[in-house]
Amino acid sequence: xxxxxxxxxxxxxxxxxxxxxxxxxxxxxxxxxxxxxxxxxxxxxxxxxxxxxxxxxxxxxxxxxxxxxxxxxxxxxxxxxxxxxxxxxxxxxxxxxxxxxxxxxxxxxxxxxxxxxxxxxxxxxxxxxxxxxxxxxxxxxxxxxxxxxxxxxxxxxxxxxxxxxxxxxxxxxxxxxxxxxxxxxxxxx
Numbered sequence: 001x002x003x004x005x006x007x008x009x010x011x012x013x014x015x016x017x018x019x020x021x022x023x024x025x026x027x028x029x030x031x032x033x034x035x036x037x038x039x040x041x042x043x044x045x046x047x048x049x050x051x052x053x054x055x056x057x058x059x060x061x062x063x064x065x066x067x068x069x070x071x072x073x074x075x076x077x078x079x080x081x082x083x084x085x086x087x088x089x090x091x092x093x094x095x096x097x098x099x100x101x102x103x104x105x106x107x108x109x110x111x112x113x114x115x116x117x118x119x120x121x122x123x124x125x126x127x128x129x130x131x132x133x134x135x136x137x138x139x140x141x142x143x144x145x146x147x148x149x150x151x152x153x154x155x156x157x158x159x160x161x162x163x164x165x166x167x168x169x170x171x172x173x174x175x176x177x178x179x180x181x182x183x184x185x186x187x188x189x
Contacts, residue, residue, distance in 0.1 A: 006160040013139040024128040046085040069104040
């Protein structure tokens with residue numbers, strides 16, 4: 001049984017590590033895998049009447065086909081601004097504006113582009129692992145400080161550190177699984 005202060009440190013570490021994985025999941029959704037998904041436009045921001053607004057707050061984004069995205073703004077006057085924002089986002093998509101909506105044909109990925117996307121995914125995964133290791137380092141320092149301040153037994157500290165390490169290993173394994181799934185999805189033709 002470990003001290004309740006050490007238990008709180010471990011719970012906070014688990015929460016922060018879970019947030020890192022959730023952030024990675026969001027990042028992975030923006031990496032396209034050969035088919036059109038509305039999440040591809042999730043990070044597009046539109047300069048609309050002087051304020052920068054997320055695209056999904058001013059238009060509906062749908063994928064009626066595997067190779068087409070359709071952006072239907074709630075205010076038609078925003079069409080040119082949305083078109084500019086999509087081009088500025090540098091997603092490799094050419095918007096086609098018909099006055100009512102914007103159509104975005106999604107070209108098929110080349111082998112080289114697929115490899116680049118896998119590299120980008122791996123890079124984001126490595127960033128998430130670094131974030132998890134930083135949480136581990138910070139939590140380990142807190143465990144040591146708490147043990148010294150509360151004059152707890154060293155065995156408690158070692159047990160807490162072991163649990164922290166297994167928590168870290170578990171989260172790193174989950175990141176690797178996410179990356180493997182994304183790689184399969186991107187490399188699938």
